[in-house]
Amino acid sequence: MADVDNTNIEIPDFVDPGGYGEVSGQMAVPGTVGKSEAEEYNTLDEPVRKTFMRDLNAVGTKFFHVLYPKEKKTLLKEWDLWGPLILCTFIAMMVQGSQDVPKVIPEDPEILKHDGGPEFAQVFVIVWLGAAVVTLNTKLLGGTISFFQSVCVLGYCLLPPCFSLVFCRLILLAEPNRFLFAIRFIATCIGFVWATFAAMVFLGDSQPSSRKALAVYPIFFFYFVISWLIISHTNV
Amino acid sequence: MAASGKYAVLDIHDDEMDLQFQDFGNTRTQEEEVEKGTHTHHFTNFPDTHIDDDDDDDEMNNKQQQQQQQQGSVLLSPLSLQYYQTYFNVDSKQVLERLIHSVLPKPGRNYLYMYIRPNPDLYGPFWISLTLSFTTAITGNLANYLMTRPGDVHTWKYDFNKVTLASSAIFAYAWLIPLCVYALLWSRARGGGGGGGGSDKTGVHSGGSPPGPVTLLELICLYGYSLSIFVPVSILWMIPQPWLQWCLAILAPVLSGGVLVRSIWPSLHPSNSTSKHVALGLATLILLLHATLALGFMFYFFQPPPQSRSLLKSPEASTVKPHEALEAIAATAANVEDKIEKKFVAKLGETEWKIGEKVGEKTGEKIGEKTRETGGGKIGETGAVEEVKREATEGKEAPNETTGGNEARKEAIGGNEAPIETTGGNETPKEATGGNEGPKEATGGNEAIEATTVVKRETIGGLTKQTEAHRVTEA
Numbered sequence: 001m002a003d004v005d006n007t008n009i010e011i012p013d014f015v016d017p018g019g020y021g022e023v024s025g026q027m028a029v030p031g032t033v034g035k036s037e038a039e040e041y042n043t044l045d046e047p048v049r050k051t052f053m054r055d056l057n058a059v060g061t062k063f064f065h066v067l068y069p070k071e072k073k074t075l076l077k078e079w080d081l082w083g084p085l086i087l088c089t090f091i092a093m094m095v096q097g098s099q100d101v102p103k104v105i106p107e108d109p110e111i112l113k114h115d116g117g118p119e120f121a122q123v124f125v126i127v128w129l130g131a132a133v134v135t136l137n138t139k140l141l142g143g144t145i146s147f148f149q150s151v152c153v154l155g156y157c158l159l160p161p162c163f164s165l166v167f168c169r170l171i172l173l174a175e176p177n178r179f180l181f182a183i184r185f186i187a188t189c190i191g192f193v194w195a196t197f198a199a200m201v202f203l204g205d206s207q208p209s210s211r212k213a214l215a216v217y218p219i220f221f222f223y224f225v226i227s228w229l230i231i232s233h234t235n236v
Numbered sequence: 237m238a239a240s241g242k243y244a245v246l247d248i249h250d251d252e253m254d255l256q257f258q259d260f261g262n263t264r265t266q267e268e269e270v271e272k273g274t275h276t277h278h279f280t281n282f283p284d285t286h287i288d289d290d291d292d293d294d295e296m297n298n299k300q301q302q303q304q305q306q307q308g309s310v311l312l313s314p315l316s317l318q319y320y321q322t323y324f325n326v327d328s329k330q331v332l333e334r335l336i337h338s339v340l341p342k343p344g345r346n347y348l349y350m351y352i353r354p355n356p357d358l359y360g361p362f363w364i365s366l367t368l369s370f371t372t373a374i375t376g377n378l379a380n381y382l383m384t385r386p387g388d389v390h391t392w393k394y395d396f397n398k399v400t401l402a403s404s405a406i407f408a409y410a411w412l413i414p415l416c417v418y419a420l421l422w423s424r425a426r427g428g429g430g431g432g433g434g435s436d437k438t439g440v441h442s443g444g445s446p447p448g449p450v451t452l453l454e455l456i457c458l459y460g461y462s463l464s465i466f467v468p469v470s471i472l473w474m475i476p477q478p479w480l481q482w483c484l485a486i487l488a489p490v491l492s493g494g495v496l497v498r499s500i501w502p503s504l505h506p507s508n509s510t511s512k513h514v515a516l517g518l519a520t521l522i523l524l525l526h527a528t529l530a531l532g533f534m535f536y537f538f539q540p541p542p543q544s545r546s547l548l549k550s551p552e553a554s555t556v557k558p559h560e561a562l563e564a565i566a567a568t569a570a571n572v573e574d575k576i577e578k579k580f581v582a583k584l585g586e587t588e589w590k591i592g593e594k595v596g597e598k599t600g601e602k603i604g605e606k607t608r609e610t611g612g613g614k615i616g617e618t619g620a621v622e623e624v625k626r627e628a629t630e631g632k633e634a635p636n637e638t639t640g641g642n643e644a645r646k647e648a649i650g651g652n653e654a655p656i657e658t659t660g661g662n663e664t665p666k667e668a669t670g671g672n673e674g675p676k677e678a679t680g681g682n683e684a685i686e687a688t689t690v691v692k693r694e695t696i697g698g699l700t701k702q703t704e705a706h707r708v709t710e711a
Contacts, residue, residue: 097396140321211328228370
């Protein structure tokens with residue numbers, strides 16, 4: 001019977017069952033069990049530069065695989081959304097309509113204060129919501145790819161249109177004429193076809209063949225709209 | 237449970253236990269075993285797994301789903317993806333067939349029964365609406381560009397807002413109108429005795445045979461596919477020939493509206509109903525709405541903007557004196573007033589409104605030409621007349637385009653303010669498309685500006701007063 005007044009009794013809070021020896025060690029990050037102690041440190045402990053470079057390398061590798069779409073595993077298995085974010089922000093910043101139209105064309109009596117282009121937010125919404133809708137469509141048609149993998153692929157494949165946007169912007173520095181417009185048009189077309197082809201390579205196998213055209217059309221349409229935004233941007 | 241610990245849990249000669257473990261707790265089989273009391277395998281208990289032979293991973297999933305279906309109800313939750321997958325269960329070939337036959341009204345076949353009824357889908361309506369809204373906006377911009385290009389200079393008024401406007405109009409038409417038609421048919425069926433009416437969205441017909449009432453999903457499908465003809469038509473509308481544009485504007489709604497009405501006709505006029513006139517009226521209404529959409533597109537996106545080609549032919553300032561110009565303006569404004577009065581006082585009805593639109597267009601353009609030829613300083617007025625015209629066109633499209641109506645009102649206010657502002661010689665930052673050129677007007681001379689603005693105010697006041705009065709009578 002416990003004697004309440006007697007406070008001399010020590011009640012141990014851990015009863016050692018015995019026979020196990022010393023139970024202690026480090027809490028290692030999963031996956032590093034088995035490595036030597038020198039390598040076993042948390043990614044929280046590493047220098048920021050190393051984290052940054054690792055992610056930058058991942059993004060750079062994926063950009064390279066988009067330009068030369070031969071190997072699919074990198075984009076699909078290890079997806080990330082940094083690349084799409086960078087590309088989308090860049091495109092939206094370049095393509096948005098501006099408030100000050102500096103050029104005054106003498107023959108044109110309409111001097112516009114806003115050149116009619118889309119707002120930054122509109123472009124952003126088009127890219128992200130468009131990618132989400134295309135992905136949803138793929139899944140509803142019976143595709144076997146996951147949501148974020150598909151958004152990652154669609155975002156990374158914006159790289160060719162980005163290149164054509166930069167090229168068009170450089171061309172716009174010169175005095176506009178019909179020949180230069182044709183060059184811009186061709187550059188935008190190349191970017192568009194490249195993007196669609198790359199996205200098809202990555203996403204094409206996830207659909208049954210009887211529905212492949214139904215799944216490819218939204219991708220085509222998505223890059224078509226973005227290419228139209230790029231070619232329509234004529235204000236430097 | 238086995239009696240002693242010596243026996244394994246999986247006792248081989250005990251079929252019942254074996255069966256249970258293999259089935260992972262299949263209640264149905266357990267019930268059967270209890271009822272029959274035998275130890276034999278009943279292969280007829282199992283669901284139809286021979287259908288799903290190719291998918292080993294989802295075998296268990298399909299078994300459970302099909303057992304549920306065998307029990308008589310599909311228990312898919314609207315929060316799961318499988319529920320919506322049933323609406324996208326089409327192949328490329330089927331979609332292509334539906335697209336092609338939505339514009340060919342064949343007399344012997346009903347589009348609905350042959351192509352849509354077995355398997356209505358939402359892929360077509362959604363992507364066709366989206367494609368059409370972007371195509372209309374893009375080709376509208378291109379048409380503007382092609383019609384206003386002065387030589388080689390690429391001063392292109394690029395309007396991204398056309399996209400938002402077009403998509404609002406098209407999605408409202410393609411998704412709300414089927415809802416209204418469905419509600420109309422449903423209420424008719426209810427009111428007419430409830431016998432032949434279908435109020436079931438899942439497509440369970442009363443008779444089980446093709447001539448059943450049309451469901452909401454099928455209506456959305458029909459309307460979506462009927463819009464598909466406008467995609468190539470909007471590309472062809474870029475060609476700036478008015479006769480071609482009108483041809484297309486008549487042909488396209490007739491064809492696709494014909495297929496639409498033919499498909500819905502059995503539901504509008506079931507064989508046991510005697511009200512043929514009502515059915516005819518409804519069919520005509522559906523056709524008219526379709527035609528209104530087509531004409532709305534043509535007028536809003538593909539008409540040349542008011543600084544038309546005649547401006548480009550005489551770009552230099554003319555030598556007409558200001559007071560002559562004022563008289564000309566007053567005369568044309570009076571003409572406009574008369575014409576608009578005649579047309580707006582006419583009876584209600586969409587065909588009348590369309591005539592009013594046309595007249596407003598033409599007179600607006602005439603005023604534009606005349607004032608342009610008389611030199612600078614009249615730009616504010618053309619701006620205002622533009623806005624009145626646009627008000628006229630956009631007021632008609634109020635049921636379909638609410639955002640368009642708001643824009644028109646904003647622009648109209650801007651138009652009224654413009655003359656007042658130019659007297660001050662100020663250049664306002666907020667400006668509609670009317671064109672506000674302070675420097676040019678200042679060179680005209682202060683007296684001229686004041687005189688013109690007085691007249692402008694009057695004429696503009698007259699025009700707007702007129703239109704507003706008539707709008708009141710019609711409201």
